[in-house]
Amino acid sequence: MTIDGKTAQAPRVLPSPSAEARSHLFGDRTADAYRKALALGVDAVASRVTDVRGPFTGISPDALAPEIEQVDLDRPLGDSAAALAELERLYLRDAVYFHHPRYLAHLNCPVVVPALLGEAVLSAVNSSLDTWDQSAGATLIERRLIDWTAGRIGFGLDADGIFTSGGTQSNLHALVLAREEAFARAGARSSEARQALLPRLRVLASGAAHFSVRKSAKMLGLPMEAVVSVDTTADRRMDVTALRREVDRLRAEGLTVMAVVATAGTTDFGSIDPLAAVADVCEAVGAWLHVDAAYGCGLLVSPTRRHLLEGVERADSVTVDFHKSFFQPVSSSALVVRDSRMMAHATYYADYLNPARMAERRIPNQVDKSLQTTRRFDALKLWMTLRVMGADGVGVLFDEVLDLAVAAHEMLADDPRFEVVGRSQLSTVVFRYRPSEEHAHLADDANLHAREALATSGEGMVAGTRVDGRHFLKFTLLNPRTTPGDIAYVIDLLAGHAEQFVEAATAAGAARDGV
């Protein structure tokens, strides 16, 4: 071999530490090692999911922490099999398993296998969706999925959007755009004009909206009082009369309604704000309407309940969390906007990455629209899901959990040991154990205890929340494999733990009083 006419020396054999490290680099020379390592991992997880007896072993942080502390991170094990065996003990054995039918706690779904296939592919190829020259087809696939989602929402051809890390980021992004649009509409271009308007911006959301709305407002420099809580009706949906009243009041005070956030599926109650009526109010005053459908987005593909989202097509922006109701692995979310021009409110051009001349040449650089720069090709998981099982397949599964929630609600409503709150339009059920009249004062503690005792037993997991200051229990049903029998079983366990608590507290009280 010659370089510049001189004979190059034959490469020296590299010392082994480097050769050893290189053997772990993903590439053409290690394709076989890659195949084997991943097969080991898949095998370990597959064996584990077949074996788990409950959603959780109930291990405490105090019991697990020392095991993880003891690992010497400066002394590697050298091979995948050994590291996996260790991981089995440190993580897999005691993980919380969402595929288990008695996991009834938070908004975590069991995932579909086509999405896991997508996950394996996307992390190995490791495309980064900031620019075309780091992603190629991945960018076009993401764009197709945004268009597809926009179509399901009922937006026109002008729609656009971007995949994000989750509903929190999607909501933040929506409010960034709404804030910038409020500045633009007020002609506030100079720094002084923006500073003058900023404290006068208001965001309206119901009291049942997600906390990320308040968090976003704070990050956007809005004042503490910027998020105005709109009353809900008894069914926990935004009261449109109250909304109209608040909007009028704010405007009379000379304040600017930057956005109204309607929730399509509140995290606690699964309630859906009256989207069309809220859109009417927004339209009348020219306010940005953001619909947070992080949870309710599964209705976009529901064969029987799509009508619950009627009016969503009138939103300016919509949050969808595919990792909540499309059975996708975390992370998979998107923000979709009706008017593609709005995305420009978050556009910056960097010479090294996405110079403006590229936009002029229509080179698709997704970083022009995203709050992130380096970004995972999460869209591939949804793509594989749609290509293998189709949107109807996802919708049928979501419908099943909605039916299950109806059954669970009826079971609890018929059970004298419990009281149930409202009726969810989605798949949550909020309820509490109700002790006898004389022990009514123990109700809060009995419910808190029941939830914890159930988790510690490893038999099941439920969530908790507060309603009007009282402690309640909550099912969030997202697993189509959960049966009414599983629900009945968990209800009995909860009642048993609560009863035991009341008995113990009563006995302790009697002993103290010397009875």
Ligand SMILES: *Cc1c(COP(=O)(O)O)cnc(C)c1O
């Ligand atoms: C879960 C949820 C969010 C936050 O989404 P993440 O993906 O957890 O960031 C926002 N809004 C609603 C209504 C949610 O249920």
